[in-house]
Each structure stands twice: as C-alpha cells, then as structure tokens.
Amino acid sequence: MKYVTEFRDPVAARQLLAAISHTVDQIGATKDNPVRLMEICGGHTHAIFRYGLDRLTPPGLEFIHGPGCPVCVLPMRRVDECVEIAMRPEVIFTTFGDAMRVPGRRKSLLDSKSEGADVRMVYSPLDALELARCNPDREVVFFGLGFETTTPSTALTILQAASEGIGNFSLFCNHITVTPPLRLLLEDPEMKLDGFIGPGHVSMVIGTRPYEFIAREFGKPLVVAGFEPLDLLQSVLMLLRQRVEGRAEIENQYARIVPEEGNPASLAAIEQVYEPRPTFEWRGLGEIDKSGLRIREAYAAYDAERKFDVGYGSSKPHVPDTESFACGAVMTGRMKPFVCPEFGKGCTPEHPLGALMVSSEGACAAYYQYADVRPEVAE
Amino acid sequence: MCLGIPGQIVEITDSERKLATVDISGVRRVVNVACVTTNRSLDDLIGRWALIHVGFAMSLIDEAEAALTLKALHELDEVSGELETITRTEAMMRTGAETGQGPVQ
Numbered sequence A: 001m002k003y004v005t006e007f008r009d010p011v012a013a014r015q016l017l018a019a020i021s022h023t024v025d026q027i028g029a030t031k032d033n034p035v036r037l038m039e040i041c042g043g044h045t046h047a048i049f050r051y052g053l054d055r056l057t058p059p060g061l062e063f064i065h066g067p068g069c070p071v072c073v074l075p076m077r078r079v080d081e082c083v084e085i086a087m088r089p090e091v092i093f094t095t096f097g098d099a100m101r102v103p104g105r106r107k108s109l110l111d112s113k114s115e116g117a118d119v120r121m122v123y124s125p126l127d128a129l130e131l132a133r134c135n136p137d138r139e140v141v142f143f144g145l146g147f148e149t150t151t152p153s154t155a156l157t158i159l160q161a162a163s164e165g166i167g168n169f170s171l172f173c174n175h176i177t178v179t180p181p182l183r184l185l186l187e188d189p190e191m192k193l194d195g196f197i198g199p200g201h202v203s204m205v206i207g208t209r210p211y212e213f214i215a216r217e218f219g220k221p222l223v224v225a226g227f228e229p230l231d232l233l234q235s236v237l238m239l240l241r242q243r244v245e246g247r248a249e250i251e252n253q254y255a256r257i258v259p260e261e262g263n264p265a266s267l268a269a270i271e272q273v274y275e276p277r278p279t280f281e282w283r284g285l286g287e288i289d290k291s292g293l294r295i296r297e298a299y300a301a302y303d304a305e306r307k308f309d310v311g312y313g314s315s316k317p318h319v320p321d322t323e324s325f326a327c328g329a330v331m332t333g334r335m336k337p338f339v340c341p342e343f344g345k346g347c348t349p350e351h352p353l354g355a356l357m358v359s360s361e362g363a364c365a366a367y368y369q370y371a372d373v374r375p376e377v378a379e
Numbered sequence B: 001m002c003l004g005i006p007g008q009i010v011e012i013t014d015s016e017r018k019l020a021t022v023d024i025s026g027v028r029r030v031v032n033v034a035c036v037t038t039n040r041s042l043d044d045l046i047g048r049w050a051l052i053h054v055g056f057a058m059s060l061i062d063e064a065e066a067a068l069t070l071k072a073l074h075e076l077d078e079v080s081g082e083l084e085t086i087t088r089t090e091a092m093m094r095t096g097a098e099t100g101q102g103p104v105q
C-alpha cells in the first residue's frame, strides 16, 4: 500500500501544514502532551491514513479514531440475529457488501451463505424491494445499518413498500444516531479530547445544530469536515485556532455540501418511519440510551424484528457481548490498534476477529493496510 | 457506504416513485431523487449532479465539486469497488428477476 503523496493543491497543503505547526506551537502542545482531536467518521479515518495526514502533521497533534464506522460498532449479537433470519428457508437476506464478512459469535453472513442461506449483496435497499416484487413467494429482508447518511434511504424504501402494499419485504433495523456516543465519550473522565472533526455526510442530513450541546455543555469545539485532504487539514486548523482564541464553537468547513438545517426531505422521512429505541447496544461501548432507531408501530409490518421474533423485538432474553476487550478500547480511542495482542496475528483482514479489521473504515484495517510504512506498527 | 459517489442525473425514469437515471462514471443506474426535490420540479434535475448514497440522491452539487469528489474518491480507492457493486448487483437483479430463485432448503 502506498500513501497518496500528491495533493490536489500542494502549495495550499504546505501552507495549511505550516499554519497547523505554528498553531500547535502556540498552544505549546508536544508529543507527550498533544492536542487530541477525534475524527468521528470512519471515512475520515480512512482518508487520514490514505494521505498519511497524521504523519505530516506535527507530533503535538494526535488523531483519535472515533466510533463512526457503522459496521464496526455493530455488536456480534446483531450479526447472530442476521444469521438467524438468513437461515430461514423462506428468506432472501439482502445486505451491503461491507457487512458480509463481519464475524458474529459463531459465524458471519458469508459463512451462512456458504452453508446454503440465500444471502445476497445489494447496492441499495431499493434493490431489496425490487427482489421482493419479483419473488412474491419469498420473504425479502434488508439488513439496514448506518448512521443518518443511510437512514433516509431505508425510511423511503419502507414508505415505498407501504404505498405499493408489498407485504413480503421487511427491514432488520440497526440504524444508529451519531450524537449519543459523543455525549458518552465526553462524560467519560478518562477521555481527554480537545475537539471533534465532525462527519460530513451525516451532517448533510442532520445539519449542524444537533452538535451544539458539545460546545454549550462540554466546552469543546467541533468542525464539520469534508473528506478531501485539504478539507481535513483546514478543519484541523479551524479547531486549533478556536483553541488558541479560547473559543468552543460548532463550525462548518463543509458548507458547500452541509446546510445548517440539514436536508428537510430526509429528516421528514426518518421522522415518519422511525423513533428512538430506549437503548441500543454498541460494540465496545455497551448499551447507549436513545442511540438507535426502531420502526414505528404504523410500519410494524415492515419490521423484521417483529416479523421473525428476533433482537429487541424478541421475547427471548438478551445476552450481552462478551468479546475481546481490545476492540472496545480501540473503538473508543483508548488503545491504538497495533497494541492489541491479536493485531496482525489472530486478527487480519482475511480472518478478522473484530469488525474494525473488516471494513476499510475500521481503524485496525487502516493500520494493517499501511503497516509497511508505519514503523510503530512493526515489532 | 458512507462516502457516496457523484452522479449526473440524465433522465426522469418514474416520476410517481421519484426515480431518475443517473450516470455514475459511465455506469447508469436508477436512483431515488426524493431527497433533492423539495421546492423543485423533477425536470429541473436533469443535467444536475448529485451525491449518490446507496441508490439515493442525497445532495445536489455543482459540476466542479463533483469532479473534486470523484478525484478524492479515486485516491481513496473507493470508486472501482462502488462501481463494481453497482454493476454486479444490477446483473444479479436482472438474472434474479428472470429466473426467480427457489427456496434454499
């Protein structure tokens, strides 16, 4: 794997890097006492590694990788529940490709496919709906997951199914919302964070207002960022400048895509179909209040949890995850992936133990991919 | 899944269901445009660029932004995978629809 070494605008990149260095010095941050910025979105983690931004920026600046990869934060139990639904003979189980190889406690969806389950990769929930139209004698289930960026897509798909009266389509809903885990991290006295790089595409849907509590209640800044290298560098500089000027505000570096009020049509669809669950489990973080969405009673016919009696909709008792401590520590930015005893040994992208190693947006996979150019990863 | 990809809306395919055909780096795909039609007639969308996430146009962007985003996605190695998914699932949908699939016992 190679870094991308050429920036779209190398002069601008150099200027931004120089300004970042200067501001880090002004703050007096050092390698041992760095400014710690958390990038929330897994897409940003991927970009930071791809461009080697954490190595181009001064040692007094540390990127902490946040819980923003929806595949990575999915508890193993939910994967088990997917497998349980998928193994039913009448079911065509449809999923995004990213989720196929995520290990459950016993197997992944890919394993269940090789054992005869009808699991199909789709590009869009609309593909799953089309499969339901074409296979009226089968039950088509779509594995809905993701933050607010993808939530409107499944909401609109359910609304479409309802308007056509398609009865053999349902959604296994694992949608999560981005702000509740941030509150949890901010309330944790062990987490020392100086600011957040806010997710670009989630914010395109929800706007910038939902983040205001971060500045108001916790006195920390957040800058919504695009995912090009210059966007990320500029956002870092905006965060550092706030620190120097003693401000903590929600700013928007990605205003060309992210309107302050978000996308009204998307928000309306989400509101119509979903409501917050009392709690939802996150891998490595545990149950978090009002952090997940479930399908409203009015659309219960499209809810796979109710239809197949699994998950939170099930009468069966709930068994919490008892998986490796390391995944949780990495997920919350407490531990760097290469410190995990399984990293590169028991756990590789080919044979992942945790979801952080599966998705290109997971921190472990990112370190693994670029291991050859990272001296700290080598033993 | 989270990054999306720019596509250009080339025609309205089904106005009732708010579906349009977009051209994503030379691959054509029908997507839902409900999220970008507020205060806008469907026909106004033709020729416009949008960020496409999992088959839904989520935000209108200008052509320069589309080009920049595509370049960034190329550098992140995200384009070929996304396009392959789009093409492969299209093929699966077509064959799946024609043959139907008996239940796996």
Ligand code: SF4
Binding pocket: A324, A326, A327, A328, A330, A337, A340, A341, A342, A343, A344, A347, A352, A353, A354, A355, A356, A357, A364
């Ligand atoms: S290397 Fe594997 S087991 Fe260790 S934290 Fe990462 S995903 Fe979990």
